[in-house]
Amino acid sequence: MLTLPSNTPASEVDPRLAADARELQTVLSDLMRVVQFRDRDRICCHDVSVTQCYALGAVLRRGPLTLNELAAELYLDKSTASRVVKALAEKSYLERLPHPDDGRAVLLVITEAGRRLHGAIERDLQAEVETLVADFDPEVRRALASLLARLSRSAVAAARETCGCRVG
């Protein structure tokens, strides 16, 4: 992570930075708002909430996880994660297996039903994104994806560092 010395305001080095950041902040807020709304709309038609769907995806992608690992992955309090998992387990989309090496921990494993559900939702969301970027040129789409990925990595790194007022 390249960062500037802390006594040098970034905007001094690059005078455009402040204006760009302001514009990005605005645009990002708008995008967040509408995407959040869309996700709610698409996901809740299925059997789970947005957070539950993310949890399912995390377990699917990262393999068996403990509860704390899941909470960290989703930036949730462990109590929230616990309840999310509980709901998913009650609907038989996840299983809580005893951890082989640690009697306190659980291992979260996705079930076949969970896999199917997550696949269906992901197809829906993907179709939605397709309509969003259908009239973007292919190279523009690629550029967008790579820029977003970079921004996302940067944001994750920043989140890990600052670990603000709350969240352990």
Next chain:
Amino acid sequence: MLTLPSNTPASEVDPRLAADARELQTVLSDLMRVVQFRDRDRICCHDVSVTQCYALGAVLRRGPLTLNELAAELYLDKSTASRVVKALAEKSYLERLPHPDDGRAVLLVITEAGRRLHGAIERDLQAEVETLVADFDPEVRRALASLLARLSRSAVAAARETCGCRVG
């Protein structure tokens, strides 16, 4: 809005589209998650919730709004919007003035305190974005902003069309 005839799957016209959409979907989800977390963290240190802050921003940018206009802007149910406004009014960040032309409606106006609070929060968020994109080249930042803006417009348009299961 350029859209394809509905009987032609977009992925047939452009075989890369599906893969790009899938990648975008994944990246967008990750970004959403972390930005959402960050917003909560930054905004709630001040006196308001995330939604309240967005409401403040909407009233600030769009000038005096009625409650219904605000609700539409934020994709909220009018009852939720009403309570958000109520909370902001109790903290004296907003005022509810009678609408001059319509005895039923209210005009939401931001107060000086509200303006100050929103300014402070926006500065915080902007500073956060600055650190995120500080090591992006200026032209890359510009490109990112314009692409996000385009994506956002596209998403707003799509949201208006489909007006899914819920929300009036």
Next chain:
DNA sequence: GGAATATAGTTGTTCCTACCAACAGTTAGG
């Protein structure tokens, strides 16, 4: 080995968000 400490999850509590529904007051149309 055993007491003190740390960790993994669960549960209680509270607040915010959201949706649906019902309502009062106001405006518009026939």
Next chain:
DNA sequence: CCTAACTGTTGGTAGGAACAACTATATTCC
């Protein structure tokens, strides 16, 4: 005028999320 439509508020219910308190298991250190 009188019904229909609309604006905003409130009641009720459900869920998400955070903090704190708690149980049960691991680890550390004497």
